[in-house]
Amino acid sequence: xxxxxxxxxxxxxxxxxxxxxxxxxxxxxxxxxxxxxxxxxxxxxxxxxxxxxxxxxxxxxxxxxxxxxxxxxxxxxxxxxxxxxxxxxxxxxxxxxxxxxxxxxxxxxxxxxxxxxxxxxxxxxxxxxxxxxxxxxxxx
Amino acid sequence: xxxxxxxxxxxxxxxxxxxxxxxxxxxxxxxxxxxxxxxxxxxxxxxxxxxxxxxxxxxxxxxxxxxxxxxxxxxxxxxxxxxxxxxxxxxxxxxxxxxxxxxxx
Numbered sequence: 001x002x003x004x005x006x007x008x009x010x011x012x013x014x015x016x017x018x019x020x021x022x023x024x025x026x027x028x029x030x031x032x033x034x035x036x037x038x039x040x041x042x043x044x045x046x047x048x049x050x051x052x053x054x055x056x057x058x059x060x061x062x063x064x065x066x067x068x069x070x071x072x073x074x075x076x077x078x079x080x081x082x083x084x085x086x087x088x089x090x091x092x093x094x095x096x097x098x099x100x101x102x103x104x105x106x107x108x109x110x111x112x113x114x115x116x117x118x119x120x121x122x123x124x125x126x127x128x129x130x131x132x133x134x135x136x137x138x139x140x
Numbered sequence: 141x142x143x144x145x146x147x148x149x150x151x152x153x154x155x156x157x158x159x160x161x162x163x164x165x166x167x168x169x170x171x172x173x174x175x176x177x178x179x180x181x182x183x184x185x186x187x188x189x190x191x192x193x194x195x196x197x198x199x200x201x202x203x204x205x206x207x208x209x210x211x212x213x214x215x216x217x218x219x220x221x222x223x224x225x226x227x228x229x230x231x232x233x234x235x236x237x238x239x240x241x242x243x244x245x
Contacts, residue, residue: 035229092227098207113181115163116170129152129154131155131212132211133210135207135210137198137206
């Protein structure tokens with residue numbers, strides 16, 4: 001318990017920060033970790049538990065000055081956890097529902113668009129081939 | 141994304157990607173990653189609208205973007221599968237695309 005008393009106030013937020021940021025930088029590169037986000041959710045929850053355990057360990061014995069650091073650390077850890085849970089379970093669902101127009105499509109509508117290499121590419125030029133046409137949100 | 145394309149190409153499937161980003165954005169951010177498949181710019185959202193995918197205000201910095209979606213199109217230009225999602229974190233994998241196509245044959 002000595003260890004958490006001393007270090008939880010900064011280890012908690014650090015681990016929480018790592019758990020939050022690494023979802024976007026690392027986990028999104030692996031299908032399972034991206035889709036379920038389970039690894040990062042566990043990390044940020046662990047950070048909250050760690051920070052909280054430090055706070056509980058010294059709650060009765062420490063002065064307010066000693067507590068304040070741990071209260072801040074717990075607050076920061078909880079913040080990272082809340083942000084990740086919010087992103088995973090709410091924000092990433094913030095889209096309008098699939099349109100009736102999309103659902104009604106049978107033939108693939110043709111288009112001609114400029115590619116990043118400067119060519120103009122039309123869908124009809126892929127006739128005779130199988131195509132996976134991927135619309136993505138982009139990089140804003 | 142490129143290794144996923146290699147996987148599809150081996151299965152005889154061409155990957156074509158479309159976003160509302162300008163060609164400049166795609167060139168700067170994607171080409172250095174060694175991407176060989178066509179990255180198409182649809183800043184006017186014409187193709188995105190033709191497929192009913194406009195996400196109004198979807199760009200947090202303002203403006204409309206595309207919903208994520210993958211359409212599998214056969215040799216005759218028919219859509220054989222619509223891989224839609226209600227959550228932009230979750231996207232189909234090359235294995236899923238290959239399986240759907242092979243299920244058609």
